Amino acid sequence: MAIDSSGTGSGTVSQLRDTITALRGLDTINRINPTADDPDRIRTEDSVRVSDTATPDPRVLEQQELDTIRQGLSDASAAGNVALAGSQAVSGTLDEIGTRLQQLTDTSLSQDRRTALAAEIDTLVRQGLETVDQASFNGVNLLDAERNENLEVVADREGNTETVRDQTLRPALENLQTLNLETAEGAQSAIDGVFADARTATDIAVRQLTEDNGRIGERLTAIQDRQTELAGADLAVDPGLDSEGAQQTAQQLASQLQQALGDQNSLGIVNTRPETLIGLFR
Template sequence: MALNSVNTNVGAMIALQNLQVTNNELSQVQNRINTGKKVSSAKDNGAIWAIAQGQRAEIGALNAVKDSLQRGQSAVDVSLAAGESVSDLLIQLKEKALSATDTSLTSSARSALNEDFKSIRDQIATVVDNAAFNGVNLLDGSSTGGFAALANVSGSTITVASQDMSLSGSVVTLGASSEINTASAATASLALVTASIDNVGASLAKLGTGSNSLGTNLTFVGKLQDALEAGVGNLVDADLAKESARLQALQTKQQLGVQALSIANSSTSILLGLFR
């Protein structure tokens, strides 16, 4: 038989305990709705939070990889554009040099051809000198190691080799002082220009392959980053539809708990009737 006492109200204590449990659950649901996360701190679920933090670190590191790949791709693309201009200029030089091999040219005609030749020759040097992006020039011989872009978060790199297209370099063998002022000089310059055209074509193919490699890896890194972000979301994001339904249920349960506590608290007043 339950003890009738004004000092100890067991029913009220049980009702209060149940109400506190409901309030704690309601607070948890409200926090999930406010943050959109079922695990927003280490105290929610230490293991899951630690895993999520580790993956967030990977995602952040991949941002650095993407930045490096984008810089590398830009540097290579600038070099490709400049290299194509060099190739076009060499084609013009070949026409001038071939014309100058004609021994029947008058001195004035040969002089005019030579001036055109030198002007176009000097444009090659200008194009190569200006083929820089963010301080990196893959065509003037200054970047002997090429451009090494980050490939992953472990620090591995993708290297695109530099192609020295400066005059008298390994690719453009035409000299900085080459002329076509005589038939023999024109013949010599023609041979150098022809070899240079072939060399530049091969160098552009290498740069194009390097640009494609950087672009392919950049696409992969973007997809990997998206997959990691989705994985983190699966670990920590709350199902708001489910939490909304649970909120409604807990609010109803809370109201019922308050009613139960009120009934339990009023039960001791019934004892007054025993003394009338």
Template sequence: MSFSVNTNAGAMIALEDLSATQQQMSRTQNRVSTGLSVATAKDNGAVWAIAQNERAQISALDSVKSSLNRGSSIVDVALSAGQSVSDLLNQMKAQALSASDTSLDATSRQALSTNFAQLRDQIAKAVQSASFDGANLLNAGAQNLAFLANADGTSALTVQAQSMALGGSIVTVTATASLATATIASAMISVVQASIINVNAALGSLGSSSNQLTAQTTSVLDLQDTLTTGVGNLVDANMAKESAALQALQTKQQLGIQALSIANQAPQILLSLFK
């Protein structure tokens, strides 16, 4: 074995080992601090790319959820207003039935006709107020609405409009309908009854649409949770494993420092040869 003050092989080897330990500690500390074993493309390019693609899918599903939630709110408002319309029609039918009694005097008939008109006008107000975020499924000329159903935008869930404006195809009672005479009142009974049947059928359709929106929202949430779990399986660090590795590396670092210190003292032995 030769001794040299110019070349200290032991110190160089110890320094290389210490440097490698430091690099391993840096990677382990990053995993501990971020909770990720693959935080950047440098860690594992292929896995990182897969995870990023899935994250994009998860982010897109947030937009789908937002669209479906908006749809549910629009339909719920329409359902609430539609149920009010149905209740008002039931009351109008009772008023028309009472007014069909030919034995009524003029005062009673006028009172019934006034109440009938007030109920009729409330229907118009209920329909006009059935709006959420600018969308109204019950107003005159209402259009069908389509909401996002998947993250690719290639599928939509359509909700049919149910126009309940007075004098329309669903509520056949006109804005001028009255109970002026017993004959008119008798005819109005069948008109109101037809409207009741139509409105209840329309509410059934809206209820089905509401259930579809809810089911699709639940499906999207489940898919998003599954994708999130999948990304975690790819990139999340095993914290128990990383903690144990960090402890081992800290010990290895201390030993490396001591080894380097011992190796650096070797050239001083040569001084004793010159005494």
């Protein structure tokens, strides 16, 4: 789902924003507000068979513990996927910056062309910083280490944890705002220096977030499998408490964000609609 940089794109952006809003509003475990006055809400007595004795069924207790763990993992998965989509979008922006820097190493460029390319690079850098600012989920921004530390969540009933590592993309991008591109030598120096640093930081972010999201996904799958076992053990629990669905929703969101933010092969989206990126992640 790419944003049409030549049109208003309002329908696509609206649809994307609705997806983000829907994901934020999900109760990724029960999907239902237990306090809401909703006649369609699954009631506790309908979803879990309560023993006539005073001793609770240990399988019911395990289901409840797994629900809580799955909630945290699902939230971490969503935050991690949004951060991954943002870092991939920044990587695409750096591709565009690198192309222009390479052009600036041509000693035969006219001064007007050199000035125009430098202006485009400045616009792209600001776009990358804007992506970092907006790549947050439920107030968690994993692309700006000054905002959040690593996101750590309980991953099993033994108390073991999984972590989605935060990344530091802002300083690397900010350093690209101080480039001296008046000469071919200055452009080459930028390619070998601050641009290479920004590329390294972004590549690390994409790799680490991919790894972390993979581990979170494996943990969610393990809990899903265990809950399916419990649900089949003559427990009147709702097997529809589907964390996999929440994870798929987060992955779908990441894909949409990547396509929308990654569709920056030209400066049209920046020059004509800078407000498009604002609010995509909020």
